[in-house]
Amino acid sequence: MSPSLTERSDPELAALALAGQQSAYAELMRRHRDAVFRLARGHAGDATEALDITQETFISAFAALARYDGARPFRLWIARIAINKCHDWARRRAVRRFFAFARPMEEAGAVADSAPSPEEAAHSQAELRRINAAIAGLPGNLKDVLVLRAIEGASQAEAAQILGISEKAVETRLYRARNKLAEQLRDDGPGRV
Known part of the structure; x- marks a missing residue:
């Protein structure tokens, strides 16, 4: 009897995912999503943005899974991808801010990052x-x-x-x-x- 997915190592799960077993990649995501989210939250400072970065990280990781070296810890590999996604997010945010200030004020509201209101922040x-x-x-x-x-x-x-x-x-x-x-x-x- 073969071990369940939860008993398998990260490299084994990666190999199974590459072979087409989606549940193996789901298990990798389950194991590492909290760490990736915390990493993204540390960069973005915002839970919603961190969630988007986390999703982008796992999408990119799945697309690049064939390049994962099973001799290295998966958590280090996925952390590197997450950091790259955080840097991408920061660049996009800087561009959005630039354009928000470059447009007339009445149009800038639609482009500017939405910040929580004082009432939301108080709660x-x-x-x-x-x-x-x-x-x-x-x-x-x-x-x-x-x-x-x-x-x-x-x-x-x-x-x-x-x-x-x-x-x-x-x-x-x-x-x-x-x-x-x-x-x-x-x-x-x-x-x-």
């Missing part, structure tokens, strides 16, 4: 929102390391492998990211976004 978890916004506001190279190490719990070696940098660079960037985040949160003060 949300204000402190968590403030922290997520501060993380999202970090430069990309610092944000990548902070999210991987502090939120995803990746080791220094894993983060270095995902980002294609040295372990020392991971250590340095993490130190800078934590300092910048602490400074930003201190300057903003509690309850401010």
